[in-house]
Structures are given as structure tokens and as C-alpha cells.
Amino acid sequence: MNSFSDHCVDRAETSSLKWDRYKGRDILPFWLADMDFRSSPAIIEALRKRVEHGVFGYTLPDERLYEAVLGYLHNDKGLKAERDWIVWLPGIVPGLGASCRAFAGPGEGVMYCPPVYPQFMLAPVNQGRKGVRVPLARAGMSYSFDWEAMEKAARGVKLLLICNPHNPIGRAFSRSELERLGSFAARHGIIICSDDIHCDLVLDPEAVHTPILAIEEAAARSVMLMAPSKTFNVPGLSCAFAVIPDKGLRDSFKRAIRGMADHVNLMGFEACRAAYAESGAWLKGLLGYLRENRATLRRCIAERMPEIKIGPCEATYMAWLDVSELGLDDPVRYFEDAGVGLSDGADYGERQMLRMNFACPSQMLEEGLERMARAVDALREPVGPKSCSMQ
Numbered sequence: 001m002n003s004f005s006d007h008c009v010d011r012a013e014t015s016s017l018k019w020d021r022y023k024g025r026d027i028l029p030f031w032l033a034d035m036d037f038r039s040s041p042a043i044i045e046a047l048r049k050r051v052e053h054g055v056f057g058y059t060l061p062d063e064r065l066y067e068a069v070l071g072y073l074h075n076d077k078g079l080k081a082e083r084d085w086i087v088w089l090p091g092i093v094p095g096l097g098a099s100c101r102a103f104a105g106p107g108e109g110v111m112y113c114p115p116v117y118p119q120f121m122l123a124p125v126n127q128g129r130k131g132v133r134v135p136l137a138r139a140g141m142s143y144s145f146d147w148e149a150m151e152k153a154a155r156g157v158k159l160l161l162i163c164n165p166h167n168p169i170g171r172a173f174s175r176s177e178l179e180r181l182g183s184f185a186a187r188h189g190i191i192i193c194s195d196d197i198h199c200d201l202v203l204d205p206e207a208v209h210t211p212i213l214a215i216e217e218a219a220a221r222s223v224m225l226m227a228p229s230k231t232f233n234v235p236g237l238s239c240a241f242a243v244i245p246d247k248g249l250r251d252s253f254k255r256a257i258r259g260m261a262d263h264v265n266l267m268g269f270e271a272c273r274a275a276y277a278e279s280g281a282w283l284k285g286l287l288g289y290l291r292e293n294r295a296t297l298r299r300c301i302a303e304r305m306p307e308i309k310i311g312p313c314e315a316t317y318m319a320w321l322d323v324s325e326l327g328l329d330d331p332v333r334y335f336e337d338a339g340v341g342l343s344d345g346a347d348y349g350e351r352q353m354l355r356m357n358f359a360c361p362s363q364m365l366e367e368g369l370e371r372m373a374r375a376v377d378a379l380r381e382p383v384g385p386k387s388c389s390m391q
């Protein structure tokens, strides 16, 4: 077994949003996007040291933090970013809202492409902007941008929100897709806000994360939102940042967050530095563990639940499942009754889909899959008992 299993912990009684949804019920939670693993030892140590210091005053991002973030952008993402390009945020979601406020006027268009993380649909509405919904084009379980529909809908659109790698479909967009997106945006005078929160969770050897800022035509009209939160399992520490090369865009973005979302807590800064500077080996272990879990998931679905179609899972620790062949009125409810808590695709803009978070101990995943398989068996004509081969 991957030694990363040492990081698996029991999260009961820790006020976990993910676990408390089903408190007191025998339902395993595979819904919310956080992981059931302890964070990296370097992060825990950095936080411990800060706690021992015992003073928790207003804190600036220091040189070591900038060095860690700029080093990460350079070494991992191939971007020569400058210190001034970084705008600190208490989360990615405030960055989505700030982009809507900064780059589209009241009532002006903000395009997004569902199925997508629900905050993409909410951000324009929350800021009094007009959401322009252009679903991704789908062929089987593969999704990409619907270029024709985007062209048709582009009039009056000021901002495009994209998610790369994409939650929930699990794709890392290719360079050619992003180049096409860059020229689409340039042609229509649209600003791009790219949410890259899942960018260090690429699982497929053939897939790569290409940052929008690495696309020549897009770089000067883009805001890239990043955070250590998903990769290093520190979302409760509320630390994220925007990378904005263009000074005009950056100033507008900063104005949009002023007085509302321009403070990050010091524990978030500590975690962020230790994540990017000192947690490489831990991340390697994590990716290995997630790849094994993904293989278990794919195998069990193919063997026991072939009616369920699974998305590409190139990146992120979420599987996107099409359950339409099961013919269920309420798939979430059906699997909850079987002891498995999943996210409802309808919340992401596509019905008869479920999202399953597989960043959990392998035994928990196996138990969840066994429960799902039995629930699917129950929908069929009676046949002899089977079991998933988990190895």
C-alpha cells in the first residue's frame, strides 16, 4: 500500500462540513471537495511554530512567501511572474466575484460554461451582472468548449469565467483549446478569469495543466486564480491569490476587493509558504494515492456498474458520473439511501449526473463503491452475488 495512507485520519467530531452533513447516519460522504488526509508535515510544522509564537496580529505577506509563490510559478508553471502581479485573497470565490465587479458593469454579460462549479453561476448574479450560460459541448463523456455557441452568445459579454482543470468534468484544457479561447476573447474584447485551484492535481500522465497566462494572446487580458487549498488540503485556512500581469486589470481588481476581501489570515500565509516551498514529496505521495483510488473507482464501475459512465478524470480528485441509464428520479437520494453521499450534478448545471470525491482512504472508497454496486444490483433482474475486485 502507498505509504501515503499514513496521512488518512478520522474526521469525526472536527466540525467538518463534509462529514457533518450526514452526522449520526450511516452515509459515507463523497460530496464536498476536500480530502480526508492530513496536510503535509511541513505545513503542520509551520502552523505549529506560529501557534507557539502566540501572537496573532495583523500580518503582511513576507519575502519568504513571495519567494515560495514566485518560485512555484516559475518552476512548476513556467511563468516568470513578478511580485506586483500577485493579489492576495481570502478565497477563490471572492476572486470570482471581484472579477465580475471589476470587468463587467451592472447588468453586463459574464459568460460561463456549465456543467461547472456552482459559484461560477452564482458570481454574476451575486454582483448584479448578467450570467450568460453557454454549456460545454459534450460527446459521450468528453467535453470541450462549444465554440459556435460561444460566438453566438459573445455580444455584450465582458468577462468569461473558466475553470482549469475543470471541476466537475475533470479535464485539464489543452494548449490548443486555450489558444482558441485566447483568440476568441481578444476578438470580442472579453477579459478571462481562469480558476486554476485544481491545477496541481493532474492525474493522467498524458495531461498537463497549461496556465492561461502561458497563452500569449490571453496573458494581458487574464486573471488567474490560484490557491494551495485543494492540493494541500488547507481550504479552511482561507488563503488564495490572483496573478494579474496587466496593471490596468490589476488596479480594477484591487478596487473591487478593497475593504471587503483584502485580508488573508496569517495561518493561511504560513500554510501557503510551506505548501509551495516544502511540500513537494508529500504532493508526490498524494498524487500516487489518488491515482490508485482512481484506478479502483474505474475498475469497480466497469466491472460492477457498467450502466454508469465515468468522465475522463484527467485532473482533480472528483469523478463525474453519468447515471442516466439507471432511470432514477432522484439519484442523490437513491444512493444516500444506500449509504453513499454524492454531489448532485444538477447543482453544476447537468441533471442525471453525480460527482464523487475519491480523495479519501482507500478502504472508505471500497466500502462506498460496494454500497453503490449493491444499490445498482438492486435495480436489475435478480442475478447471483458478485464483488468488486479492488486490486
Ligand SMILES: Cc1ncc(COP(=O)(O)O)c(C=O)c1O
Residues within 6 Å of the ligand: 033, 090, 091, 092, 093, 094, 117, 163, 167, 195, 197, 227, 229, 235, 240
Ligand atoms: C473550481 C473551484 N473553485 C473554487 C472553489 C472554492 O474556493 P475557495 O474555498 O478558495 O473560495 C472550489 C471548491 O470546491 C472549486 O472546486
